[in-house]
Amino acid sequence: MFKLLKKSQKSQARLGKLKTAHGEISTPFFMPIATKGAVKNLDTPELEGLGAEIILSNTYHLYLQPGMKIMKKAGGLHKFMDWPGPILTDSGGFQVFSLSKIRKILPGGVEFRSHIDGSKHLLTPKSVLEIQKVIGSDIAMILDVCPSSTAKREEVAQAVETTFQWAKQAKLALSRGTLKEQLHFAIIQGGVFKDLRLKSLKELVELDFNGYAVGGLAVGESNSQMYEVLNYLAPQMPENKPRYLMGVGTPENIVEAVRRGVDMFDCVIPTREARHGRLYLPLSLRGSSSDRGNPAGSPRRPITDFLGMTTKNKFYETINISNAKFRDDFSPINNSNLKQYTKAYLHHLFKTGEPLGMRLATLNNVGFYLQLMAEIRKGISKGKL
């Protein structure tokens, strides 16, 4: 379970340990995304080499492919994909709302058509727990209703209400037996409406889950709206339970959310952007790591040195490796895990469509995110954040 180790003097940032069936993880942490049972372009030894302690997978996707019959025979996702560490599975709620065009919210669950073959399915608070039991995830999410960022107050209020009703049904199902050591997190909804957010939080906290997630953010609202929600919501969340901000976000989103007391993150940015050749690179004060005048790269100053500042002081840059200027840039891709390859080589791999290109870009980006989290933890530990 969760153990709070340290609270920052300067912000709401916290250090903690989360104990799961497959190991203990230091918070705050970031979960690389293995939607369909594989982190795109990476394998387990690579993830371990990057320092990944936990990954995220999706109930919705695994339920449709390979399906639960196969997952059961495989002995669960850990064995299927050969990942020995903790796994968190999303409930499928968000995916039903974002991927399935035809869906219907019923009191007992959500009916939808598969985005793959159009087949009809029903997910209920109970069935998503059963699915996550078969998957064998260490942290299972409770089914929620996730409205879009443009949803009117009335729709958001209804989502909060249904999410609460479903959480009660989930709690009832859990009381009748669950996977040993599996943790269950409920998802707070309420959009950008303060009273609805606090109501959703209060209702779910009363049901007593192992952790609480903030859902329905990073769905199109502004950064300042997101931070504002965290400003009033996070201080009200149970201190002795982990706090998970779902689907967030950019490096500055993560730093700002950690400052507001969030412990857990997941986001497709590092893996998805890598596939488009967009690299996340740490910046030193002395200039860009891709500076022509400094082909070996500037000596990297730890990100934590920048965390004390506002995030207006950029601590990283993004580059598009396909850009012609990298054609003859012989500085290393980065100065940590990809010293042995130049940007010119990665540019060549993207230009010629070599699959190794996406892999190296993913190794860079996931490495950057995990390094950021390690430096954030160091920063909190040293009282800098």
Added chain:
Amino acid sequence: MFKLLKKSQKSQARLGKLKTAHGEISTPFFMPIATKGAVKNLDTPELEGLGAEIILSNTYHLYLQPGMKIMKKAGGLHKFMDWPGPILTDSGGFQVFSLSKIRKILPGGVEFRSHIDGSKHLLTPKSVLEIQKVIGSDIAMILDVCPSSTAKREEVAQAVETTFQWAKQAKLALSRGTLKEQLHFAIIQGGVFKDLRLKSLKELVELDFNGYAVGGLAVGESNSQMYEVLNYLAPQMPENKPRYLMGVGTPENIVEAVRRGVDMFDCVIPTREARHGRLYLPLSLRGSSSDRGNPAGSPRRPITDFLGMTTKNKFYETINISNAKFRDDFSPINNSNLKQYTKAYLHHLFKTGEPLGMRLATLNNVGFYLQLMAEIRKGISKGKL
């Protein structure tokens, strides 16, 4: 250079050592293909883990992309792609003939239009050596004319003649200075015409190269035609020089060619077939490694046990992992380098388009080919081949 270590009593098979600027390699060997400066889906540590000692890259492709200006600045291909071992580069002759639709053979070289952007280029016997000098390959091939398998005798005779003239021009260029320790191999043409093959061989041997390749096979002729050419050609090839059969082939092609005295191979089969989900798997006498009744796989009998037989006794099978029957096949992908993953998982990765699928399939196939070569060498050493 080349050292002949052992000649089989049972066949023309030979064991040897080839010394290059980047290390010594045991013959017979197989070269995984890194056409554009990367083996598709694999990185250097993976290739080393599979036991690859040498890789092949292409003058034609690297000349067009990234181009020699970049290659020069990169300090050559070894550094560019971070591969520390030997590299052989094909001359570009074959690629001009197979990829470029518009080409013109001149006495001094071949004029062609790039298959990428239609730009016009001229490769000469001298310029391909200069290009391979910039690439820094350990073994450079001499420019040749490679006719198709349907070419008439007259066209093949002309190709033999032009190849000889170009080899003379190459020799002249080499006499004026070359890369220290780079080896130069000439390519024998002549199609399936015995007299032309022997003429081409005689002419090129008189020019004295470090090794001799058989070109213009595996271009559409039958297996028996290929073996027939080797039957009369290989015994005439210099015994103290390495013999390279270009672009070959299936596992049985390789075994048959080794029997006829060939030392070196390259082929796109293991990497290309992997991308289509076709896996090469060793067979034991007790049945298929994908037998349902034996999920852990049969104890594998070494391939060498089968090499003493005719290749009618299949020593391997190919499977299409996308086939529905692998949906719930929980036997390991193979029993050597991919024990940790099941066929059902690989099936799932291909069905969901996860890039890790192609990587695992490539690791399986290249692993199989390199294992085959190791067992062939063991077989010759033990007098079984």
